[in-house]
Amino acid sequence: MKKLRMGIVGVGGIAQDRHIPTYLTLTDQVTIEAISDVNDNTAKLVAEKFSIPNVYSHYEEMFQDVDAITICTPNKYHAEISIAALEAGIHVLCEKPMAMNPEECQQMLEAAEKSGKVLSIAYHYRYMKDSRAAKRVIIENEIGRPIVARAKALRRRKVPGWGVFTNKELQGGGSLIDYGCHFLDLSLWLLGNPKPIEVMGSAYNHLGKIPNQVNLWGKFDHESFEVDDHVTAYVKFDNGASMLFETSWLANIRDDEESLSISGETGGIDLFPLHLNQAKYGVLLNSEADWVPGEEDPSVPQAQNFINSCLGFEELVVKPEEAMQVSKIIDAIYKSSETGRSIRLQ
Missing domain, CATH: 3.30.360.10 (Dihydrodipicolinate Reductase; domain 2)
Structure with missing residues (x-):
């Protein structure tokens, strides 16, 4: 079975406490290939802690190594990073909220529709x-x-x-x-x-x-x-x-x-x-x-749904047009x- 190659953008608390540990329990489905953070030292420490092979100063540099990314940055950067990834043919799981305003959400939605790639938002209460x-x-x-x-x-x-x-x-x-x-x-x-x-x-x-x-x-x-x-x-x-x-x-x-x-x-x-x-x-x-x-832990079914949606096995539970509402x-x-x-x- 093909494994999804994952990258993490932003390695603060939500990445270290939820997303990275969750992906590491699903190694038969996903591998974490790269991380990126504005703080290079933090990124290197996190990579060493979780045995992640590649560290990049800028998120776009990791696109060559991954099929999908998980965005864990402050809300201001959700739209910018999502759109860049989708335009590069990369699937996106973005932490909530979708973006800073509906206009940015619409731009993300249009980028996803144009690319044909998966875009989902991490509303894990579902x-x-x-x-x-x-x-x-x-x-x-x-x-x-x-x-x-x-x-x-x-x-x-x-x-x-x-x-x-x-x-x-x-x-x-x-x-x-x-x-x-x-x-x-x-x-x-x-x-x-x-x-x-x-x-x-x-x-x-x-x-x-x-x-x-x-x-x-x-x-x-x-x-x-x-x-x-x-x-x-x-x-x-x-x-x-x-x-x-x-x-x-x-x-x-x-x-x-x-x-x-x-x-x-x-x-x-x-x-x-x-x-x-x-x-x-x-x-x-x-x-x-x-x-x-x-x-x-709702993080596990959330990750599984995103992974399987990227691989074409499932329908998304959290669709971007719903998150935009x-x-x-x-x-x-x-x-x-x-x-x-x-x-x-x-």
């Missing part, structure tokens, strides 16, 4: 057990037509104190574009990928500006905190469905909360954990998932917050 089972429940019409989604991605005092997460120029935003995007994507996927038509949102930048913050994920500079720390939104879709959404890095709540609830015409589901709520036979029926032991909503939330009015999407 690959979680709850998510995959919930998708099957909805496909099997267990809850009828989905109508309303309620999504929360809330962390209590957990601003990432590493990397460039609070740098607006490099990231484009904060809690919404970094964390909440996963729940926007998951919600759209479970709703059947309807098109957003109107968005009302508020993005706050208050808590991150307060000095001497209690923060469980390291120190950050409140004076240079440029991004949103808490976001709320209401989204309407072309099929009549709607979504209530909230995300935060610094929520003053009792505990972290990751939850997604979808109400359909005949039933509903709740994630995380997974519950199925129905009204049947004259009674209310509530079911809770009881998982058999097995693969828990997430970026359209993110962009509209920020614009709505700035203007104080709802944003209509074409």
Whole structure:
């Protein structure tokens, strides 16, 4: 069986903690042939740590050695690197979000269509057990037509104190574009990928500006905190469905909360954990998932799907045109917050 030759662009935390270790568990399907990073010393150390044979100062130099790349850079460079790789005939798995704005997403999508190569975005929440089972429940019409989604991605005092997460120029935003995007994507996927038509949102930048913050994920500079720390939104879709959404890095709540609830015409589901709520036979029926032991890390099925899609064996789970809808909503939330009015999407 042919193995996919992989390159990694950007070797920070997400590359070292998720993508590289995952690919190294799939050596019958993929080999990591090269890495590139703006910091040559870091790249050399990572290559030595993971026994990666080739290190390049510039990502384009690795194209001769690989069939595909995984992009783990700050958001600002997602579009530039993706387009360059696709135009060189290289498949691309890009970390979320897809890009800084919908215009860049469109350029990436056009490059993928023109090249005929695979472009996917690493929205790994779709690959979680709850998510995959919930998708099957909805496909099997267990809850009828989905109508309303309620999504929360809330962390209590957990601003990432590493990397460039609070740098607006490099990231484009904060809690919404970094964390909440996963729940926007998951919600759209479970709703059947309807098109957003109107968005009302508020993005706050208050808590991150307060000095001497209690923060469980390291120190950050409140004076240079440029991004949103808490976001709320209401989204309407072309099929009549709607979504209530909230995300935060610094929520003053009792505990972290990751939850997604979808109400359909005949039933509903709740994630995380997974519950199925129905009204049947004259009674209310509530079911809770009881998982058999097995693969828990969503990074593995995500990597397998990308590899097999590149090799022509599978269809992509996260398609670029779907990821672009997430970026359209993110962009509209920020614009709505700035203007104080709802944003209509074409």
